[in-house]
Amino acid sequence: MRKAALAFAGLLVAAGIVFLGEASRLPTGWTASGPGPGFFPFWLATGFTLAGLAVLVRTWSSHHSPGEAFLPGGAWKRILVVFLPMVGIVAFLHYLGIYLGGLLYLLGYTRGVGRHSWPVVVAVSVGVPLVLFLIFERWFLMPMPKGLVLEWLLYGR
Amino acid sequence: MDPIRTFHDLLYGLGVAASPENLMVAVVGLLLGTAIGVLPGLGGTNGVALLLPLTFHLKPTAAIILLASVYWGAIFGGAITSILFRIPGEPWSVATMFDGYPLAKQGKPGVALTAAFTSSFIGAFVAIVLFTFFAPPLAELALKFGPPENFAVLLLAFATIAGLESGDPVKAVLMTFLGLLLATVGFDIVSGSPRMTFGSVALQSGVNFVIIAIGVFGLGEILLTVEEALRIEGLRARLSFRDVWETWKMFPRYVWTIVRSTLLGFWIGVLPGTGATPASFMSYGMARQFSPRGSKFGTGEVEGVVAPETAAHAAGVGALLPMVTLGIPGSPTAAVMLAGFFIWGLNPGPLLFRENREFVWGLIGSMYLANVIGVLIVLTLVPAFAAIVRIPFAILAPLITILCSIGAYAVNNQVLDLWIMLGSGLAGYLFKKLGYPLAPLVVALVLGDMTEQAFRQSLIMGQGSPAIFFTRPIAAFFLAASVAVFLLPFARKVVRRARGGAVPAEAPGTAGS
Numbered sequence: 001m002r003k004a005a006l007a008f009a010g011l012l013v014a015a016g017i018v019f020l021g022e023a024s025r026l027p028t029g030w031t032a033s034g035p036g037p038g039f040f041p042f043w044l045a046t047g048f049t050l051a052g053l054a055v056l057v058r059t060w061s062s063h064h065s066p067g068e069a070f071l072p073g074g075a076w077k078r079i080l081v082v083f084l085p086m087v088g089i090v091a092f093l094h095y096l097g098i099y100l101g102g103l104l105y106l107l108g109y110t111r112g113v114g115r116h117s118w119p120v121v122v123a124v125s126v127g128v129p130l131v132l133f134l135i136f137e138r139w140f141l142m143p144m145p146k147g148l149v150l151e152w153l154l155y156g157r
Numbered sequence: 158m159d160p161i162r163t164f165h166d167l168l169y170g171l172g173v174a175a176s177p178e179n180l181m182v183a184v185v186g187l188l189l190g191t192a193i194g195v196l197p198g199l200g201g202t203n204g205v206a207l208l209l210p211l212t213f214h215l216k217p218t219a220a221i222i223l224l225a226s227v228y229w230g231a232i233f234g235g236a237i238t239s240i241l242f243r244i245p246g247e248p249w250s251v252a253t254m255f256d257g258y259p260l261a262k263q264g265k266p267g268v269a270l271t272a273a274f275t276s277s278f279i280g281a282f283v284a285i286v287l288f289t290f291f292a293p294p295l296a297e298l299a300l301k302f303g304p305p306e307n308f309a310v311l312l313l314a315f316a317t318i319a320g321l322e323s324g325d326p327v328k329a330v331l332m333t334f335l336g337l338l339l340a341t342v343g344f345d346i347v348s349g350s351p352r353m354t355f356g357s358v359a360l361q362s363g364v365n366f367v368i369i370a371i372g373v374f375g376l377g378e379i380l381l382t383v384e385e386a387l388r389i390e391g392l393r394a395r396l397s398f399r400d401v402w403e404t405w406k407m408f409p410r411y412v413w414t415i416v417r418s419t420l421l422g423f424w425i426g427v428l429p430g431t432g433a434t435p436a437s438f439m440s441y442g443m444a445r446q447f448s449p450r451g452s453k454f455g456t457g458e459v460e461g462v463v464a465p466e467t468a469a470h471a472a473g474v475g476a477l478l479p480m481v482t483l484g485i486p487g488s489p490t491a492a493v494m495l496a497g498f499f500i501w502g503l504n505p506g507p508l509l510f511r512e513n514r515e516f517v518w519g520l521i522g523s524m525y526l527a528n529v530i531g532v533l534i535v536l537t538l539v540p541a542f543a544a545i546v547r548i549p550f551a552i553l554a555p556l557i558t559i560l561c562s563i564g565a566y567a568v569n570n571q572v573l574d575l576w577i578m579l580g581s582g583l584a585g586y587l588f589k590k591l592g593y594p595l596a597p598l599v600v601a602l603v604l605g606d607m608t609e610q611a612f613r614q615s616l617i618m619g620q621g622s623p624a625i626f627f628t629r630p631i632a633a634f635f636l637a638a639s640v641a642v643f644l645l646p647f648a649r650k651v652v653r654r655a656r657g658g659a660v661p662a663e664a665p666g667t668a669g670s
Contacts (some may be wrong), residue, residue: 005591012331019338021352037345040609041353044338052238059328068588071384078383083583086376086558090575097564101561116529116553124552132563135196139346142567149371 002059004070009056016049081113097147099129160290167289170518174526179222179519182215183527186223187534195237196560201489203531204231208339214526217501218519224494225477226527229281232433233475233535236273236466241266241545243559244375244564249433251370251467251599252441256454256461258378263457266386266543267400271536273461275405279415280467284423284474285524287456291481297429300483304430304614305625307633310425311608314435315601316643317442325592332588332598339364339598340605347613359573368565368574369581373595375561376582379554381589400543402537404459411463414444414457422468426475433472435607438600446642455596474524480505481517548650597667 002142023045071079085108089101096104106125110116114122137143146154173179193204205224212220235247240257253273261267302310314331321529354360354513408415418440427437437490443463445454454461473490480491484498484505498505503513510517548556565578588595619625627633 008587010592019353021446022355026350026352028619033347034621035613037348037350037352040612041338041341044334044341047289048331048334048338051327051334054327055331058325074641075384079380081559082379082383082554085555086562086579086582089558089562090572090579093575097561098559101556102562105558106555108275109555110551114549116549117550120552124556128556128559132559134565136567143570144566145572146562 001070005059006056009052010060013049013052013056014053016045019045082109085109085142093145096147097150098144099133100147100150102129102132104138163207163290164271165174166518167512167521169522170522171525172522173218173515173519174222174522175363175665178364178403179523182223183218183226183523184534185532186226186285187230187527187531189370190232191229191234191237191531191535192230194229194231194234194250196246202493203420203545204228205490205493208313209500210491212497213500216332217513218516219394219505220497220501220522221494221516221528222523224497227472227525228490228494229470229524229531231275233274233282233531233617235521236462237270237397237535237542238560240273240462240559241518241542242553243378244369244561245367245555248367248370248603249437249465249472251434251603252376252437252465252533252596253462253469254374255441255465255596256456256458259457259458260457260462264546264547265397265400265457267397267539268459269462270539270542271401271404272407272459273466274469274532274535275408275537276415276463277470278528280419280469280471281474282525282530283419283425284471285521285528288478288524289521292478295478301465302631303629304618304627305632306613306635308608308611308615309626309632309639310428311604313635314439314442314604315637317439317446317510318650328593329597332593332595336598336601336603339369340366340602344578346610348604359571362569362571364602365568365574366599367568368578369602370599371561371565372578372581373555373598375416375564376578376591377585377595380436380586382550383554384586386497397540401539406668407459408463409577411460414448414460414464415467416466417443417447418464419471423475425468425470427478433469436472436475437465437469441465441596442600446645453576477524481509481520482500486592498564499506506609518558533603539627540620 011078015074023038026041027036028038028042028061029036038054040091056095085105087093089096093100103125111118111121114121136144137146174183185383189208190204196570208224208227211225215223231247232249235245235250236253236257237244238244239250239254243254243258245254246249251588257269257273260266261345275312295599338353340363343351345352421440421443422433422436423440426432441454441461441464444460445451448454448458448460450458450460454537466610475489477494480498480667482505484495495505503509503516561578561582565574568574585595588598616623626636
């Protein structure tokens, strides 16, 4: 836990320095139109970095609970099972779209993790994307990414 | 301003609003608005914008009643998603999640929902009364608020949120800086140059706080839940109207919170360019500061639901005030409605009251009726909404994820935003686990642009000297208040130590979530 906290605080400080670099590419002082565009980001990044350093030092100097594990046993697997499919949906958004991707995710998760019976699995996996499709695409005319597959199925292209 | 005359006008307005046609329009608008509010990604602003073309066929009075009812419905509906899923259904219901979701998780979704709906109703109703009797003088006072005053008020909001973080105050400050930094990403309004984009074109439009909020709260929560071992079964929650009654019995305790939140929310709403979202955050922060149970906030305090909801709805009403009286929109949604005014052939401004008596008083009358009808509709649905938490987690998790994706995509129609959402989901999970509070991050991100603008404009007004914040009395007052509020928790700790009492240790990670 302590190692993770230290590493994370270190990461934040590093990010702060990157932010500082990015902010100082713009004028940070007084310009013809008042404070320059970099003024606010620069001082914010400074504050962020200093606060990160303070957290780092405080974490370093605190001594309690070194033995506690960052993640309980087996948690990694459960987190990946839920998170990787999300990444998959976004990565294949171009082909599957939100509706088909959602359908597959629901199908896999309700069956694979939830162990629900097939009728429930199918009803939920088909029903939810269908209702969402009707709401967003038909009634409110807010186009969501449908993906090449669904576009082909719906419009034949 | 003659109160008796106003009263007569009000009765007339109620009569207009209660006509069968207008009443039906209000009910339709409320139902639509509630649905729009529930769905993340469909917000009050785009809901109103989408319905605007529909109003061309209606009389102006019916048209404004429809749009206003959609707006009220969306404010009611936004709370539902926040409380049940920890996804903000609407930007202004982010603060409702902080205590509403823990309540739902403890098996009390009915209490949280009732508290949210009831306080929305009270906030709106009192604000409407204020609106009815004090519209013109308030609108003029709002115009006296310049950039220095706005900056000082915003500073107070940050101080209230960061100042009473029950965890590590340094981490709260760090998260505030991070939120403000994220808010600067994108084009700079003054100079037009892209900032903090690291050369990415897609980032030039900025980082929308809704996407970050969906990620850190919605996805982050799912990751935390699966880490704690999966609950295959849904929550057991009592589903009955007893919740409604029992929550109402708690309300007299919160009378000061309600009064404070209503006045604050209404005033923030009246100020141009603000609206319900900052109002809800400020009110939450204030309530945490003043409540005797302030340190328990974030763990499922009913008061933590009451404060932001009261203010959000009061601000929703307040935002319409400068629109009607001066033609200046008080919020993005009001700006869309204002577009409607011109389409219907009306000129907003002081003359509107005289020239279009039916329209103005019909709108005001419909606000009374729509809120009464609205709260009755949503309260009868409390058991039905609460039943949602009984859905098993293995179904709920992918469902929430899909809703998160739709909500994040809808903001800008950009795939990049989905990656940002996934990234912030992971970040939110780590932040929460390591005791970094999430509330200051989101608050700072929401108010960041406004703050920077107010700050820069003030400095320009003062020709580069920060003295302008101290020489203007209203600004100086709020500035002093923010410093006091920020230092208050530190002072309390010092006093407690001096008295020899131990400072109670707070559990890390519970703060502001």
